[in-house]
Amino acid sequence: MTQHENETDVLRPLKTWSHLAAARRRPSEYEIVSVKTLYNAVNLERPLELDSNVYMNRWLRDYRIDSPLKHPDWSGFRDPDELIYRTYTTLQNGHETYVDGLLDQHDEQDHDQGLGADWIETLATLYTPMRYLLHTLQMCSAYLVVVAPSSTIDNCAALQAADQYRWVSRVAYRTAELARHRPEGGFGHAERGHWENHPAWQGARELMEKLLIAYDWGEAFVGLNFVAKPAIDEGVLRPLAGAARRHGDTLLAFLIEAQLRDSERSRRWSSALVRYALAGDPANAAVILTWIEKWTPLATAATEAYCRALPDMPVAASEADEAVKAFHSSLGLHAIRTANRASP
Amino acid sequence: MAFLNRADWYDLARATNWSPRYVSEDQLFPPEMSDRFGLSLEQWEAYDEPFKISYREYVDVQSRKDADAYSVRAALARSNFYDNADAGWQSILKLHFGALCLTEYSAVPGESKMARFGKAPGMRNMATFGALDEMRHTQIQLYFAHEFVSKSRQFDLAQKLLSTNSWAAIATRSAMDDTILGRDAATLSIMLTFALEQGFTNLQFLGLAADAARAGDFSFSNLISSVQTDEARHSQIGGATLKVLIANGKKEEAQRAVDISFWRQWRLFFTLTGPAIDYLTPLAHRDKSFKEFIQEFIVAQFERALVDLGLERPWYWDFFLKSIEFYHHSGHLEIWFVRQTVWWNPAAGVSAAERAWLEAKYPGWNAKWGRLWDVIADNVRHGRTDKLYPKTLPMLCNICGLSVGSIPHEGHSNRGYWTEFGMRRYYFCSEPCQWIFNLEPLRYQDHKSVIDRLLCGDIQPPDIEGTLRYFDLMPGERGEDAHDYAWAWPELALDPAAERPSQEAA
Structure with a gap:
């Protein structure tokens, strides 16, 4: 009795985290436990789940996101x-x-x-x-x-x-x-x-x-x-x-x-x-x-x-x-x- | 062997404050980053962390702890415990890892903020270890959770949840960011280590560890007990802060920091731990009720810690005590109803035997929540599938992001709390959440709850499926009833005291 019994796009279990699965190789313990664990690096406009202009949001925008040192990922x-x-x-x-x-x-x-x-x-x-x-x-x-x-x-x-x-x-x-x-x-x-x-x-x-x-x-x-x-x-x-x-x-x-x-x-x-x-x-x-x-x-x-x-x-x-x-x-x-x- | 004792040199390692000459003290320690209470470097030098450990001891003790925890896991890895576990217990693992792995990591930059901006050298040193502890808690729990990724896609949320915009992720980030990285070092030392870690982590890590051991999940029980031994150490950072603040006439401000954080953590923890202990844990393996754990770990221990420091109980204490009786029962029912929005399969936990247990632990349970579950069971038995899923989401609080719940059948005691500020009205689940907003409305002003996002058109289409996709929860990840509604047929119900076969294993 689920609402998705007929869905064909049901996600299946993977052998590792979904973000590592695309690499198509066995991840190391280092990758499993270290990569992408900093959630506040995701939202660039509002790193913290508070008002966008709260002091620490401005701090992270000024000193992390707007740093002259750039990398897409x-x-x-x-x-x-x-x-x-x-x-x-x-x-x-x-x-x-x-x-x-x-x-x-x-x-x-x-x-x-x-x-x-x-x-x-x-x-x-x-x-x-x-x-x-x-x-x-x-x-x-x-x-x-x-x-x-x-x-x-x-x-x-x-x-x-x-x-x-x-x-x-x-x-x-x-x-x-x-x-x-x-x-x-x-x-x-x-x-x-x-x-x-x-x-x-x-x-x-x-x-x-x-x-x-x-x-x-x-x-x-x-x-x-x-x-x-x-x-x-x-x-x-x-x-x-x-x-x-x-x-x-x-x-x-x-x-x-x-x-x-x-x-x-x-x-x-x-x-x-x-x-x-x-x-x-x-x-x-x-x-x-x-x-x-x-x-x-x-x-x-x-x-x-x-x-x-x-x-x-x-x-x-x-x-x-x-x-x-x-x-x-x-x-x-x-x-x-x-x-x-x-x-x- | 002629080693010095730690006490012979420890004070030197924390005599590291100096008077800056080339920059100002406020540049080096900006009040918004360091100390909004406004104490001087000299005043902070009285700070005395009660639990002392050297680097040498730290790496020795911690490497042995990890060796123990990983070896227990390795020894039990082939036991097939998970495959044979009740679906309710499987859900606890999914819930726990999803809610906690990356939440722990929020304390890595948090502790590091104390290590950089704390004005007391002892705080800076202990927080240097605190950041490492939290790295440990993230990594060891991710590693244990990863063992299960091939069992169910829902375990992927252990890694993914906090980078999504699901209601649970927003509520968690909001609580953590408001009390940890979004605060100055002195305040966060109170809000994170005193109010959260000393106040609540015992509940999740010792309360659940007891149930896990009874359920035979020794790997998990051992893991979370091991995590808690670190918390017991670094959670003392905040108590030492409170002593300095009180000694310098800042009791009122310190009390406010405790009151804000305690309430924010309570809203999160009853949602996380309450249903796990009182509904998801198979009846035969339950140690104490959630209420009994709260009374032991919070009402008794935390109250004593407050009194010992010379602080008062939070102003809303009477309401807090009352909420122990109902918050998580309403919360559990609600989560079960919106189970597609979570990454575990909620066990209803309301078979006849379980209801008898709930009634014994919470007299009046049947008259309040039991009656609602009767209606749901009737809908299940009559195949009214459309009534088993929500048409929309419940009203969510603009502070905690959780639902505005109350006690059913008590004259519908639910009442609204709202504040007009700027161009809009903000809604709250309770008086304490409203109080938190009113203290500093600008801190929360343009932040939108999930309901705000629905009403503003951020979520398209603004229906359940659109919302689930906005939450980044796809079929295969979304929750379903853990026992495929077996509990709704009392005459067919399996003995809840026995292990029930899980859906996944089947």
């Missing part, structure tokens, strides 16, 4: 690592076990007690205040989740925010350990003062304060993942690891190497997203380059100020600059912009 983006929640926690649980091992092993060897007084001072000014900087990266990554136009982008950004908190936590852990082992260093008390006043941090602070209010999603993404994070990787973390090795702080060097593994993952998905954006619309090359050019001076000033304060790392800033440029070159943005300008 952002939901087509795929994380090259195909990470889902389940695989992320498994992966990072393993990495955290490794970090636990480092901390335990070095503690047993009275590592902190063997560090020189000069290096302790360097750690107090140039390492432990870093939790503030890493927290700004955490906040900026979280912002991407608020405004990015598809769930596959959101998920990468949400995991990145968690990665950043991971290192905020480990810096806090080391701060407490150093405070216990080297009470003369002032650890655990002076970090905010250094972050707000020490010349080494003011460039990074200016970069991140300003980037935190770059609310266009595309600009936030490019500014964070192509300018700020690579600059901090190459111009803060890597030089600090180099200085640490020169001062017998193998623990810090190992910790930073572990931290940079998270950054490598960030670069993989970020590069994939840029390639996806360029494939969707080559005009994005000019947009992305404009943002890179806009934010690079602040990032360069930040790494120069930091590296100047680091002992025994005279060419760190220029090496960092080269490394970031090499990362940008890998995207081929200039060639695409030129080709796009030349095309009719």
Whole structure:
């Protein structure tokens, strides 16, 4: 007794979600659980089911939908690592076990007690205040989740925010350990003062304060993942690891190497997203380059100020600059912009 | 081994507020995004999340939780539980996954808004995990639901529902957007984590888990219990917000946020959970009635949480208590009648034995809803098919998007609530929904209910078939009576205590 007993167009069960069925291949677990889960990316005029002019609807129109970064279908983006929640926690649980091992092993060897007084001072000014900087990266990554136009982008950004908190936590852990082992260093008390006043941090602070209010999603993404994070990787973390090795702080060097593994993952998905954006619309090359050019001076000033304060790392800033440029070159943005300008 | 305790370093990881110099505090934390209560960064530094967890603990605990849930599913995958389950239980799975998988995802940007714009570092950190939790809830539930896509096209709605314009999708999006992403971080921490998660998720995730275990659906029971363990942690974000607000003289505003969200969630949850627990769950597997679950999880627990914080019960509490007796009975009958508009097959749940259970749990049920079901059963028995389907949709509320229902046979107690604003009249299901609108009419002004869309000509043709197509619900997805009306023939009715063969398995 149904009203459609004679209907011929009754939809039949499929082997996967209807939106994946057209691909005619077995979907991965990643595709099944990650693609097209952000429902408010669907209605462009009224992302939220409220008055069209309510504050957050205007915000999403201004900063997501009207972003100069354009693609006809952002939901087509795929994380090259195909990470889902389940695989992320498994992966990072393993990495955290490794970090636990480092901390335990070095503690047993009275590592902190063997560090020189000069290096302790360097750690107090140039390492432990870093939790503030890493927290700004955490906040900026979280912002991407608020405004990015598809769930596959959101998920990468949400995991990145968690990665950043991971290192905020480990810096806090080391701060407490150093405070216990080297009470003369002032650890655990002076970090905010250094972050707000020490010349080494003011460039990074200016970069991140300003980037935190770059609310266009595309600009936030490019500014964070192509300018700020690579600059901090190459111009803060890597030089600090180099200085640490020169001062017998193998623990810090190992910790930073572990931290940079998270950054490598960030670069993989970020590069994939840029390639996806360029494939969707080559005009994005000019947009992305404009943002890179806009934010690079602040990032360069930040790494120069930091590296100047680091002992025994005279060419760190220029090496960092080269490394970031090499990362940008890998995207081929200039060639695409030129080709796009030349095309009719 | 000489690891520090979490307490030795945790406070440092949440001492991350600083005084911005290169931008203003209001640029960094726009009040409309961060805190409409107007507290300073310093005032927010008193924020103390009661449930603390480190990143190291988080990935350890969560990876083990997932390993447990996925391995139970894998172990039971070949048990054919679904094929042999009662059609009512199959409908619960369709209803649950359709209503919740992507709704969970609305909290991913929601939690992230707290992680970015919250003025308290502890809130930002816990919400960073909260966003991951909600990603988990979306993904694990989608994965479990996907197992069933080849069984029924209706399971496709687990993925698709919230990108449609069905009444259920609009009502869900409206409730979530109004209380989560459409609010500033401080308000949403109350509306999402305190009013919704602490208030209601126990009901769906623990109440239904108990029924699922009794029904033998251990995979589902285990899944939703596992989800709830995350909720129990991150739902405490909002309680800590309320303490800060009350300590800074914002009790009245905080109370209003609780009252708005509690009502919006209640309208949604009785629609979702009430029929599932009192009608769709096979009688033999029912643990408690919906009303008993509400009394345990909401009236007792939530009331205690409010009192502990120094807040009052919502102003409409007496009406809320009364509505526990009737909202979902009327709602269930209505959904059964418009069953083509939903993606599961509603079980009427009114066989003789089930009616006896309903009468025992809700004295007077027969005199109110039973009499209406008598008429429907009579129409079934006499083959009056045209009377078993609606000619149009019921009146829907301009706030919650759900029907304006009441108690039948009580002098037709239904009364209208409306507000004139701008160029039109807005209709509401109840005084609390009207109150929510009147607080901030501009927030809802140009939003149209499904009925508005019918009247404005957005839905063409403006009939049931046109509406179903507007809902993006095609034959094969639309609901039908779960038991092919067997309940309407008392003399033929199967023993409702026994498992009934499902239509799909047959």
